[in-house]
Amino acid sequence: MSDQNKTTRKIEEAPKSAGSSSPAKPSGMKKFFSKRWVFPAAYMAAAAIIVTILWLNAGGSGTKEPQDAAPGLSGVETQDAGSSPEALEAAASGESLEWPFVSSGDLSVSLPFYDANASEDKKAAAMVEYNNSFTPHTAIDFARKDQKAFEVRAAMSGKVTVAEQTPTNGYEVQIDHGNGLVTVYQSLDDLKVKQGDEVKQGDVLAMAGRSEMEQNEGVHVHFEVRNNGQSVDPNSLIKAQ
Numbered sequence: 001m002s003d004q005n006k007t008t009r010k011i012e013e014a015p016k017s018a019g020s021s022s023p024a025k026p027s028g029m030k031k032f033f034s035k036r037w038v039f040p041a042a043y044m045a046a047a048a049i050i051v052t053i054l055w056l057n058a059g060g061s062g063t064k065e066p067q068d069a070a071p072g073l074s075g076v077e078t079q080d081a082g083s084s085p086e087a088l089e090a091a092a093s094g095e096s097l098e099w100p101f102v103s104s105g106d107l108s109v110s111l112p113f114y115d116a117n118a119s120e121d122k123k124a125a126a127m128v129e130y131n132n133s134f135t136p137h138t139a140i141d142f143a144r145k146d147q148k149a150f151e152v153r154a155a156m157s158g159k160v161t162v163a164e165q166t167p168t169n170g171y172e173v174q175i176d177h178g179n180g181l182v183t184v185y186q187s188l189d190d191l192k193v194k195q196g197d198e199v200k201q202g203d204v205l206a207m208a209g210r211s212e213m214e215q216n217e218g219v220h221v222h223f224e225v226r227n228n229g230q231s232v233d234p235n236s237l238i239k240a241q
Helices: 003-013 028-033 038-057 120-125
Strands: 107-111 127-130 133-136 140-144 151-153 158-166 170-176 181-189 204-208 221-227 230-232
Touching: 120 127, 140 204, 158 181, 170 204
Parallel strands: none
Antiparallel strands: 107 140, 127 133, 140 221, 151 204, 158 170, 170 181, 181 204, 181 221, 221 230
């Protein structure tokens, strides 16, 4: 065989170049990410981490009732008078809220306002017992020591929106003073006003009377103040007289 033929055969038998080699086998990472379960698992792990971070930022606990709240009374809502100062003055006259009677040494509190932040003894003293159940008292009741009737007056000027007799609260009057401020008078007798009347501060609304729900108090007036629908302790709004 000639030298030329030997040279040609060696070239034909030489290995193929790298560019024409067969495809390389996939690496370990590519094999791992090619599995169907990898991305769903990674998604769930990321979601769990996000939830944990949010939980820690929120304080690591759910909503809790105040420790001093009486059992079963978490639905009772009272409002700090300072949260809506514009409701404490009448829109037109700038009047300050007053007690619904002429100050007299013969009058005293017969049932106080229920304060969720008060001591257990004070909270117990501000409960109304009726039909074998107890409910927080969202007003202040006043009575004379001699149990005689007395005039109940408008605590502030406004419009009478309710003037009627109720099954459990006796005669009731409600006055809208504007800016979300409403006063409620219950356990009344001998009404002097009707629905739609415009009254001035100090006008006589009725006489103190009795009610079915608070019959143990005898003759008294139930005086409630509502600021934007929330019961407010009148003591926090009325200046000392």
